[in-house]
Amino acid sequence: MNISAQDISKPVIKKTEVQTPKRTTTTESKKKAASKVVPQRKRNSSYSSNSNSYQPQLSDGEMYKKAMENYEKGYCSEAVIRLRKSAEQGNALAQNNLGVRYFDGNGVLQDDSEAAKWFRKAAEQGEATAQKNLGYMYYHGLGVSQDFSEAAKWYRKAAEQGDEWAQSKLGYMYEYGQGVLIDYSEAVKWLRKAAEQGDEWAQSNLGYMYENGYGVSKDYSEAIKWYRKAAEQGNATAQDNLGSMYRDGKGVSQDYSEAIKWYRKSVAQGNATAQYNLGWMYENGYGVSKDYSEAIKWYRKAARQGNETAKKNLRILNETW
Secondary structure, eight states: OOOOHHHHSOSSOOEEEEEOOOOOOSSHHHHHHHTOEEEEEEOOSTTOOTTOOOOOOOOOOGGGHHHHHHHHTTOHHHHHHHHHHHHHTTOHHHHHHHHHHHHHTSSSOOOHHHHHHHHHHHHTTTOHHHHHHHHHHHHHTSSSOOOHHHHHHHHHHHHHTTOHHHHHHHHHHHHHTSSSOOOHHHHHHHHHHHHHTTOHHHHHHHHHHHHHTSSSOOOHHHHHHHHHHHHHTTOHHHHHHHHHHHHHTSSSOOOHHHHHHHHHHHHTTTOHHHHHHHHHHHHHTSSSOOOHHHHHHHHHHHHTTTOHHHHHHHHHTTOOO
16 A cells, blocks of 8 residues: 555645735736736645655564565565564564555555554564554554544654654654644754755755744755755755745845756646746746746646646636636
8 A cells, every 4th residue: 555645744835925026017917917926935745745655664674584585476475474473472573564564455454453553562662663654653543543642752752763754754743733732943853853864855844944944043045955955856845945045046146047947847746836936937037938828838737736826827817727
């Protein structure tokens, strides 16, 4: 069972909007263009990405090397027998791995309750991967009642053992007050730990915190640094945000060509905010030749994904989506 990272992500994405600088215009269409709103930044949707979906993870362990070999050879039934025997004898790694099999329905009937049961047995023995996996089950209410407090509890245990995904997720929960009180300083603390280990979602979200001064002093240079790290790993939200930093000249010299470059990378992954931003650049001729057909094309792509600002601009232009 593959879990889309969209499911993991944040319930509500905070956005800030900036009014387009007013300009003297001579035609009605230009007057309308000057009134449009440019979406500025978008926080990552709780680590959502088509290329980075979360999957409860296996643990390594020599004692079930044979079971893993059996899986690779397609002998799922024999592998499950070996794995279950080891798990029932109390081996935490085997317990976690058996939980993953139940989560996936790999060699057994898919059963979230059984997955959560085995994750818990391993987690209570201090197995960090199982702690993270159990936190995930509580966060989404899979096999257990949804409980953000329990999710935060288990994510914290894994995070304190250095698990970067759990650190990133715990930082997000502090940012939004899920299962814990909102605490931007704690959010930054855990996002930084994950970001320094290379987690792209933490890097992007840490950039957002620096850009907006949440839990840290506002620092556009630091925002650029972390956006770039995530963008270079292919994070679509960071690519869009980095493009907007170049568009607005925040922390870098204003460079519309660089903005276009990063927007294009983001729209290639289907990012709706970047689609809108690219359309706005075409409408206004920033970094590209002014082209209303291209602007409408990108507005429509964004609108069809639910971008309300794109819908507004299409209405102003008397276009449908």
